[in-house]
Amino acid sequence: MNSVELFTGAGGLALGLDQAGFYHEAVIEFNQNACDTIRENQARNHPCVKQWKLIQQDVRQYDYRAIAGPVDLVAGGPPCQPFSLGGKHRAHLDSRDMFPQAARAIRELKPRAFIFENVKGLKRQSFASYFSYIMLMLSYPELTLNEGETWERHLSRLEKHHTKGDHGGLCYHAVSRVLNAADFGVPQKRERVFIVGFRSDVGRRWSFPSPTHTEDALLISQWVSGEYWDLHRVPTKLRPSFPSNMASRIDRLKSELPLGMERWQTIRDAIADLPKPTERDSTQFHNHRLVPGARVYAGHTGSPIDQPAKTLKAGVHGVPGGENVITFPDGSFRYFTVRESARLQHFPDDYVFHGSWTECMRQLGNAVPVGLAAFLARSVRDVLGKTEKVQQKAS
Numbered sequence: 471m472n473s474v475e476l477f478t479g480a481g482g483l484a485l486g487l488d489q490a491g492f493y494h495e496a497v498i499e500f501n502q503n504a505c506d507t508i509r510e511n512q513a514r515n516h517p518c519v520k521q522w523k524l525i526q527q528d529v530r531q532y533d534y535r536a537i538a539g540p541v542d543l544v545a546g547g548p549p550c551q552p553f554s555l556g557g558k559h560r561a562h563l564d565s566r567d568m569f570p571q572a573a574r575a576i577r578e579l580k581p582r583a584f585i586f587e588n589v590k591g592l593k594r595q596s597f598a599s600y601f602s603y604i605m606l607m608l609s610y611p612e613l614t615l616n617e618g619e620t621w622e623r624h625l626s627r628l629e630k631h632h633t634k635g636d637h638g639g640l641c642y643h644a645v646s647r648v649l650n651a652a653d654f655g656v657p658q659k660r661e662r663v664f665i666v667g668f669r670s671d672v673g674r675r676w677s678f679p680s681p682t683h684t685e686d687a688l689l690i691s692q693w694v695s696g697e698y699w700d701l702h703r704v705p706t707k708l709r710p711s712f713p714s715n716m717a718s719r720i721d722r723l724k725s726e727l728p729l730g731m732e733r734w735q736t737i738r739d740a741i742a743d744l745p746k747p748t749e750r751d752s753t754q755f756h757n758h759r760l761v762p763g764a765r766v767y768a769g770h771t772g773s774p775i776d777q778p779a780k781t782l783k784a785g786v787h788g789v790p791g792g793e794n795v796i797t798f799p800d801g802s803f804r805y806f807t808v809r810e811s812a813r814l815q816h817f818p819d820d821y822v823f824h825g826s827w828t829e830c831m832r833q834l835g836n837a838v839p840v841g842l843a844a845f846l847a848r849s850v851r852d853v854l855g856k857t858e859k860v861q862q863k864a865s
Contacts, residue, residue, distance in 0.1 A: 471851060474537060476529050476546030476575055477568060479504045480823065480833035481511075481519065482815055483545055483587065486843020488518045490851050495537050498525045504833055506824040516820060529571050534578040542854055544575050545585040545847075547838055569604045570615070576667075577611035580640060583668045583850050584608065587838050590648055590661045599625065605644055606632055608667055612640045642667035645678070649842065652778040653681035656839040657735040658814045660781045666850065674853045679845065686723055687733035692776065693720045702738055710776055710799040737775045737796060740813040747807045756822040757808035757830060764795050764805040772797040779806075779814050784835030794831055808834070816841035 473492040475484050478499040488494065499505050505526045511519040525532065548568035572586055586608070593601055603621055606628035613631055615624045631637065644667035651660040668676060691698040693716075699709055713720075744755060752758035766772045772795035773779040783793040794811065797803040806814070808823055808830040816839045823830040 471542040473543040474541050477548055479836050480507045482837030482840050483843045485840045487847045489844040490847035494522050496525050497522050498529050500528045503825045503829050510822055510824050541579045541581045543583050544581040547587040548572055573607040573611045582672055582854055586665045588663045592663045609642050609644050641670040647678045651839045651842045652734050653683055654842045654845050655683050656842055657740040658779045676853045679849045683734050684731040685734050687731050689720050690723050691733050694724055734778050736777055737779050741810045755809045761805045761827045764803055766803055772803050782835045784832045815839045
Protein backbone atom coordinates (compact mmCIF):
# COMPACT_ATOMS: atom_id res chain seq x y z
CA MET A 471 0.00 0.00 0.00
CA ASN A 472 1.21 3.49 -0.84
CA SER A 473 1.58 6.37 1.59
CA VAL A 474 2.68 9.99 1.71
CA GLU A 475 4.09 11.46 4.90
CA LEU A 476 4.11 15.12 5.82
CA PHE A 477 6.29 16.73 8.52
CA THR A 478 8.45 13.60 8.60
CA GLY A 479 11.09 14.85 11.04
CA ALA A 480 13.66 12.18 11.87
CA GLY A 481 11.34 9.46 10.59
CA GLY A 482 9.71 7.77 13.60
CA LEU A 483 6.21 7.62 12.14
CA ALA A 484 7.59 6.82 8.69
CA LEU A 485 9.56 3.86 10.06
CA GLY A 486 6.45 2.58 11.83
CA LEU A 487 4.40 2.83 8.64
CA ASP A 488 7.16 1.05 6.75
CA GLN A 489 7.12 -1.78 9.30
CA ALA A 490 3.34 -1.99 8.88
CA GLY A 491 3.69 -2.54 5.13
CA PHE A 492 3.26 0.94 3.64
CA TYR A 493 5.49 2.14 0.81
CA HIS A 494 6.32 5.85 0.94
CA GLU A 495 5.69 7.64 -2.33
CA ALA A 496 7.06 10.75 -0.63
CA VAL A 497 8.34 11.80 2.78
CA ILE A 498 8.29 15.59 3.07
CA GLU A 499 10.33 17.53 5.62
CA PHE A 500 11.65 21.08 5.74
CA ASN A 501 14.21 20.93 8.59
CA GLN A 502 17.79 20.56 7.35
CA ASN A 503 19.05 18.47 10.30
CA ALA A 504 16.13 16.03 10.14
CA CYS A 505 16.65 15.63 6.40
CA ASP A 506 20.36 15.05 7.00
CA THR A 507 19.47 12.28 9.44
CA ILE A 508 17.35 10.56 6.80
CA ARG A 509 20.00 11.06 4.12
CA GLU A 510 22.70 9.63 6.39
CA ASN A 511 20.63 6.50 6.91
CA GLN A 512 20.01 6.26 3.19
CA ALA A 513 23.76 6.54 2.58
CA ARG A 514 24.23 3.66 5.01
CA ASN A 515 21.69 1.62 3.02
CA HIS A 516 19.33 1.26 5.93
CA PRO A 517 16.89 -1.44 4.75
CA CYS A 518 13.81 0.73 5.30
CA VAL A 519 15.04 4.25 4.66
CA LYS A 520 17.08 3.62 1.51
CA GLN A 521 13.93 3.52 -0.63
CA TRP A 522 12.22 6.58 0.85
CA LYS A 523 11.60 9.40 -1.61
CA LEU A 524 12.75 12.29 0.56
CA ILE A 525 11.63 15.78 -0.40
CA GLN A 526 13.18 18.65 1.54
CA GLN A 527 10.63 21.38 1.09
CA ASP A 528 8.12 23.50 2.96
CA VAL A 529 4.93 21.46 2.68
CA ARG A 530 3.04 24.68 1.92
CA GLN A 531 4.87 24.89 -1.41
CA TYR A 532 4.72 21.22 -2.35
CA ASP A 533 2.78 20.26 -5.48
CA TYR A 534 1.04 16.92 -4.94
CA ARG A 535 0.58 16.46 -8.68
CA ALA A 536 4.16 15.16 -8.62
CA ILE A 537 2.86 11.98 -6.97
CA ALA A 538 1.64 9.49 -9.54
CA GLY A 539 -1.09 6.98 -8.86
CA PRO A 540 -3.56 6.53 -6.00
CA VAL A 541 -2.48 6.99 -2.37
CA ASP A 542 -3.78 4.71 0.36
CA LEU A 543 -2.61 6.69 3.38
CA VAL A 544 -1.54 10.22 4.28
CA ALA A 545 0.19 10.57 7.64
CA GLY A 546 2.23 13.02 9.63
CA GLY A 547 2.82 14.93 12.82
CA PRO A 548 2.04 18.61 12.18
CA PRO A 549 4.29 20.91 14.25
CA CYS A 550 3.08 20.77 17.84
CA GLN A 551 4.40 24.09 19.19
CA PRO A 552 1.10 25.95 18.58
CA PHE A 553 -0.61 23.55 21.00
CA SER A 554 2.18 22.45 23.33
CA LEU A 555 1.94 23.10 27.07
CA GLY A 556 5.48 24.40 26.87
CA GLY A 557 4.82 26.67 23.90
CA LYS A 558 2.98 29.96 23.46
CA HIS A 559 -0.45 28.34 22.93
CA ARG A 560 -1.27 30.44 19.87
CA ALA A 561 -3.06 27.65 17.91
CA HIS A 562 -4.48 29.11 14.67
CA LEU A 563 -2.58 32.39 15.23
CA ASP A 564 0.73 30.51 15.05
CA SER A 565 2.29 30.33 11.59
CA ARG A 566 3.45 26.79 12.44
CA ASP A 567 -0.14 25.50 12.62
CA MET A 568 -0.04 23.07 9.70
CA PHE A 569 -3.40 21.36 10.06
CA PRO A 570 -4.75 23.42 7.12
CA GLN A 571 -1.90 21.90 5.08
CA ALA A 572 -2.83 18.43 6.31
CA ALA A 573 -6.36 19.09 5.00
CA ARG A 574 -4.92 20.28 1.66
CA ALA A 575 -2.93 17.06 1.30
CA ILE A 576 -6.08 15.03 1.89
CA ARG A 577 -8.07 17.17 -0.54
CA GLU A 578 -5.54 16.81 -3.34
CA LEU A 579 -4.40 13.20 -2.80
CA LYS A 580 -7.76 11.75 -1.72
CA PRO A 581 -6.19 8.91 0.30
CA ARG A 582 -8.32 6.06 1.58
CA ALA A 583 -7.21 6.87 5.14
CA PHE A 584 -5.10 9.28 7.17
CA ILE A 585 -3.23 9.28 10.49
CA PHE A 586 -2.13 12.47 12.22
CA GLU A 587 -0.39 12.89 15.58
CA ASN A 588 -0.02 15.86 17.89
CA VAL A 589 0.51 16.83 21.52
CA LYS A 590 -2.07 16.09 24.21
CA GLY A 591 -2.48 19.85 24.71
CA LEU A 592 -4.40 19.98 21.44
CA LYS A 593 -7.43 18.60 23.32
CA ARG A 594 -7.36 20.87 26.34
CA GLN A 595 -10.39 23.04 27.00
CA SER A 596 -8.91 26.30 25.72
CA PHE A 597 -8.50 24.73 22.27
CA ALA A 598 -11.87 22.91 22.23
CA SER A 599 -13.40 24.96 19.43
CA TYR A 600 -10.28 24.84 17.33
CA PHE A 601 -9.97 21.09 17.80
CA SER A 602 -13.55 20.74 16.51
CA TYR A 603 -12.47 22.87 13.57
CA ILE A 604 -9.50 20.58 12.88
CA MET A 605 -11.69 17.47 12.95
CA LEU A 606 -14.22 19.01 10.55
CA MET A 607 -11.50 20.37 8.22
CA LEU A 608 -10.11 16.86 7.91
CA SER A 609 -13.56 15.33 7.51
CA TYR A 610 -14.64 17.67 4.70
CA PRO A 611 -11.39 18.78 3.04
CA GLU A 612 -13.12 20.13 -0.07
CA LEU A 613 -15.03 22.72 1.96
CA THR A 614 -12.14 25.17 2.10
CA LEU A 615 -11.55 28.47 3.85
CA ASN A 616 -12.70 31.40 1.68
CA GLU A 617 -10.50 34.42 1.10
CA GLY A 618 -10.93 36.84 3.98
CA GLU A 619 -12.97 34.35 6.00
CA THR A 620 -12.11 33.80 9.67
CA TRP A 621 -11.62 30.27 10.96
CA GLU A 622 -14.66 30.78 13.23
CA ARG A 623 -16.91 31.50 10.23
CA HIS A 624 -15.38 28.57 8.40
CA LEU A 625 -16.11 26.38 11.42
CA SER A 626 -19.74 27.49 11.32
CA ARG A 627 -20.02 26.49 7.64
CA LEU A 628 -18.41 23.14 8.36
CA GLU A 629 -20.81 22.49 11.25
CA LYS A 630 -23.81 23.24 9.03
CA HIS A 631 -22.44 20.95 6.35
CA HIS A 632 -21.80 18.22 8.91
CA THR A 633 -25.31 18.36 10.39
CA LYS A 634 -27.25 18.45 7.15
CA GLY A 635 -26.86 14.68 6.69
CA ASP A 636 -26.33 14.34 2.95
CA HIS A 637 -22.71 15.42 2.68
CA GLY A 638 -21.69 14.57 -0.89
CA GLY A 639 -18.19 15.11 -2.25
CA LEU A 640 -15.00 13.97 -0.57
CA CYS A 641 -15.78 12.95 3.00
CA TYR A 642 -13.90 11.19 5.80
CA HIS A 643 -15.11 9.56 8.99
CA ALA A 644 -12.58 10.74 11.58
CA VAL A 645 -12.04 9.84 15.23
CA SER A 646 -9.47 10.91 17.78
CA ARG A 647 -8.01 9.58 21.00
CA VAL A 648 -5.19 10.34 23.42
CA LEU A 649 -2.86 7.33 23.55
CA ASN A 650 -0.13 6.71 26.11
CA ALA A 651 2.82 5.06 24.38
CA ALA A 652 3.62 3.09 27.55
CA ASP A 653 0.32 1.24 27.15
CA PHE A 654 1.62 -0.18 23.87
CA GLY A 655 5.04 -1.42 24.96
CA VAL A 656 7.06 1.79 24.53
CA PRO A 657 9.36 2.44 27.52
CA GLN A 658 8.11 6.01 27.85
CA LYS A 659 5.05 7.72 29.34
CA ARG A 660 4.19 9.72 26.26
CA GLU A 661 0.61 10.89 25.76
CA ARG A 662 -0.26 12.13 22.30
CA VAL A 663 -3.42 12.81 20.31
CA PHE A 664 -3.95 10.62 17.26
CA ILE A 665 -6.53 11.48 14.62
CA VAL A 666 -7.47 8.68 12.23
CA GLY A 667 -9.90 8.96 9.36
CA PHE A 668 -11.24 6.72 6.59
CA ARG A 669 -12.71 7.90 3.32
CA SER A 670 -16.48 7.41 3.41
CA ASP A 671 -16.49 4.87 0.57
CA VAL A 672 -14.12 2.53 2.46
CA GLY A 673 -17.19 1.23 4.23
CA ARG A 674 -15.48 -0.61 7.07
CA ARG A 675 -15.69 -0.22 10.83
CA TRP A 676 -12.57 0.73 12.80
CA SER A 677 -11.69 1.71 16.34
CA PHE A 678 -8.44 2.44 18.12
CA PRO A 679 -6.70 -0.78 19.19
CA SER A 680 -6.82 -1.72 22.85
CA PRO A 681 -3.72 -1.25 25.04
CA THR A 682 -1.40 -4.23 25.34
CA HIS A 683 0.64 -3.20 28.40
CA THR A 684 -0.30 -1.98 31.86
CA GLU A 685 1.29 -0.38 34.92
CA ASP A 686 -0.45 -2.89 37.18
CA ALA A 687 1.51 -5.74 35.61
CA LEU A 688 4.75 -3.82 36.18
CA LEU A 689 3.87 -3.29 39.85
CA ILE A 690 3.18 -7.01 40.22
CA SER A 691 6.47 -7.91 38.54
CA GLN A 692 8.43 -5.57 40.79
CA TRP A 693 6.66 -5.69 44.15
CA VAL A 694 4.65 -8.93 44.24
CA SER A 695 6.54 -11.63 42.30
CA GLY A 696 9.92 -9.87 42.11
CA GLU A 697 10.43 -11.25 38.60
CA TYR A 698 11.52 -7.86 37.29
CA TRP A 699 14.51 -7.63 39.65
CA ASP A 700 15.47 -11.24 39.00
CA LEU A 701 15.38 -10.66 35.25
CA HIS A 702 17.82 -7.77 35.54
CA ARG A 703 19.83 -9.35 38.36
CA VAL A 704 19.40 -6.33 40.61
CA PRO A 705 20.37 -7.16 44.20
CA THR A 706 18.09 -5.96 46.99
CA LYS A 707 20.48 -3.24 48.15
CA LEU A 708 20.52 -1.66 44.68
CA ARG A 709 16.74 -1.57 44.23
CA PRO A 710 14.66 1.54 44.82
CA SER A 711 12.62 1.83 47.98
CA PHE A 712 9.19 0.24 48.06
CA PRO A 713 6.67 2.84 46.82
CA SER A 714 4.69 3.30 50.04
CA ASN A 715 2.25 5.64 48.30
CA MET A 716 1.14 2.65 46.21
CA ALA A 717 0.99 0.11 49.05
CA SER A 718 -2.81 -0.29 49.02
CA ARG A 719 -2.84 -0.60 45.22
CA ILE A 720 -0.10 -3.24 45.25
CA ASP A 721 -1.87 -5.13 48.04
CA ARG A 722 -5.06 -5.18 45.95
CA LEU A 723 -3.17 -6.45 42.91
CA LYS A 724 -2.07 -9.54 44.84
CA SER A 725 -5.62 -10.86 44.46
CA GLU A 726 -6.63 -9.06 41.25
CA LEU A 727 -3.94 -9.94 38.74
CA PRO A 728 -4.46 -8.32 35.31
CA LEU A 729 -5.05 -11.07 32.77
CA GLY A 730 -3.77 -10.98 29.20
CA MET A 731 -1.77 -7.78 29.63
CA GLU A 732 1.98 -7.37 29.52
CA ARG A 733 3.78 -5.05 31.91
CA TRP A 734 4.93 -1.57 31.12
CA GLN A 735 8.49 -1.50 29.78
CA THR A 736 11.04 0.49 31.77
CA ILE A 737 14.19 2.41 30.98
CA ARG A 738 16.22 -0.48 32.40
CA ASP A 739 14.43 -2.87 30.01
CA ALA A 740 15.33 -0.60 27.10
CA ILE A 741 19.00 0.09 27.82
CA ALA A 742 20.22 -2.84 29.95
CA ASP A 743 22.52 -4.22 27.25
CA LEU A 744 24.10 -0.88 26.36
CA PRO A 745 27.56 -0.20 27.79
CA LYS A 746 27.93 2.55 30.38
CA PRO A 747 28.43 5.73 28.33
CA THR A 748 31.62 7.77 28.47
CA GLU A 749 32.48 11.14 26.94
CA ARG A 750 34.11 9.27 24.06
CA ASP A 751 32.06 7.86 21.20
CA SER A 752 31.04 4.23 21.68
CA THR A 753 32.68 1.80 19.26
CA GLN A 754 29.68 -0.55 19.47
CA PHE A 755 26.66 1.75 19.25
CA HIS A 756 26.04 4.85 17.16
CA ASN A 757 25.25 8.08 19.04
CA HIS A 758 26.06 6.59 22.45
CA ARG A 759 28.15 9.24 24.20
CA LEU A 760 27.84 10.82 27.63
CA VAL A 761 26.93 14.50 27.70
CA PRO A 762 27.94 16.17 30.97
CA GLY A 763 26.09 18.91 32.83
CA ALA A 764 22.83 17.22 33.76
CA ARG A 765 20.90 18.70 36.66
CA VAL A 766 17.61 18.13 38.42
CA TYR A 767 15.46 20.41 40.54
CA ALA A 768 11.92 20.68 41.89
CA GLY A 769 9.40 19.74 39.24
CA HIS A 770 12.13 18.39 36.95
CA THR A 771 13.49 15.36 38.74
CA GLY A 772 14.38 13.16 35.80
CA SER A 773 13.15 9.67 34.94
CA PRO A 774 13.73 6.76 37.37
CA ILE A 775 15.46 3.86 35.61
CA ASP A 776 12.88 1.32 36.80
CA GLN A 777 9.92 3.19 35.35
CA PRO A 778 9.01 4.11 31.78
CA ALA A 779 10.74 7.38 30.98
CA LYS A 780 8.93 10.66 31.24
CA THR A 781 8.12 12.20 27.88
CA LEU A 782 11.25 13.06 25.94
CA LYS A 783 11.23 16.82 25.38
CA ALA A 784 12.34 18.65 22.26
CA GLY A 785 12.08 22.29 23.31
CA VAL A 786 11.93 25.29 21.02
CA HIS A 787 15.41 26.39 22.11
CA GLY A 788 16.92 23.00 22.85
CA VAL A 789 16.45 20.54 25.69
CA PRO A 790 14.89 22.27 28.73
CA GLY A 791 16.91 22.19 31.97
CA GLY A 792 16.22 19.15 34.11
CA GLU A 793 14.63 17.19 31.26
CA ASN A 794 15.78 14.06 29.42
CA VAL A 795 17.63 12.93 32.53
CA ILE A 796 17.87 9.38 33.87
CA THR A 797 17.99 8.91 37.65
CA PHE A 798 19.29 5.91 39.60
CA PRO A 799 18.25 4.41 42.97
CA ASP A 800 21.45 5.68 44.60
CA GLY A 801 20.49 9.28 43.82
CA SER A 802 22.88 9.80 40.90
CA PHE A 803 21.69 11.07 37.54
CA ARG A 804 22.88 11.98 34.06
CA TYR A 805 21.51 12.92 30.66
CA PHE A 806 20.22 10.20 28.35
CA THR A 807 22.55 9.55 25.45
CA VAL A 808 21.10 9.90 21.98
CA ARG A 809 21.15 6.11 21.54
CA GLU A 810 19.32 5.56 24.83
CA SER A 811 16.72 8.13 23.79
CA ALA A 812 16.39 6.42 20.42
CA ARG A 813 15.61 3.17 22.23
CA LEU A 814 12.99 4.97 24.31
CA GLN A 815 11.39 5.92 20.98
CA HIS A 816 11.80 2.39 19.54
CA PHE A 817 14.24 3.43 16.81
CA PRO A 818 16.45 0.49 15.74
CA ASP A 819 20.11 0.55 16.74
CA ASP A 820 21.25 0.78 13.11
CA TYR A 821 19.36 4.07 12.69
CA VAL A 822 21.75 6.99 13.19
CA PHE A 823 21.05 10.64 14.01
CA HIS A 824 22.74 13.68 12.52
CA GLY A 825 23.78 16.77 14.48
CA SER A 826 24.76 17.81 17.98
CA TRP A 827 23.31 16.15 21.11
CA THR A 828 20.82 19.00 21.47
CA GLU A 829 19.75 18.75 17.83
CA CYS A 830 19.46 14.96 17.94
CA MET A 831 17.40 15.19 21.12
CA ARG A 832 15.14 17.72 19.43
CA GLN A 833 14.55 15.29 16.57
CA LEU A 834 13.84 12.48 19.02
CA GLY A 835 11.59 14.62 21.20
CA ASN A 836 9.48 15.47 18.15
CA ALA A 837 9.27 11.89 16.87
CA VAL A 838 6.42 9.40 17.08
CA PRO A 839 7.57 6.18 18.81
CA VAL A 840 8.25 3.71 16.01
CA GLY A 841 6.60 0.76 17.77
CA LEU A 842 3.39 2.67 18.50
CA ALA A 843 3.27 3.99 14.94
CA ALA A 844 3.64 0.47 13.55
CA PHE A 845 0.98 -0.93 15.89
CA LEU A 846 -1.56 1.72 14.93
CA ALA A 847 -0.69 1.60 11.22
CA ARG A 848 -1.17 -2.18 11.10
CA SER A 849 -4.70 -1.83 12.41
CA VAL A 850 -5.44 0.75 9.70
CA ARG A 851 -3.83 -1.41 7.04
CA ASP A 852 -5.92 -4.40 8.12
CA VAL A 853 -9.10 -2.43 7.43
CA LEU A 854 -7.84 -1.17 4.08
CA GLY A 855 -6.77 -4.70 3.14
CA LYS A 856 -10.22 -6.08 3.91
CA THR A 857 -11.74 -3.33 1.79
CA GLU A 858 -9.51 -4.31 -1.15
CA LYS A 859 -10.65 -7.94 -0.87
CA VAL A 860 -14.32 -6.93 -0.84
CA GLN A 861 -13.82 -4.72 -3.89
CA GLN A 862 -12.00 -7.51 -5.75
CA LYS A 863 -14.84 -9.95 -5.08
CA ALA A 864 -17.39 -7.38 -6.22
CA SER A 865 -15.56 -6.85 -9.51
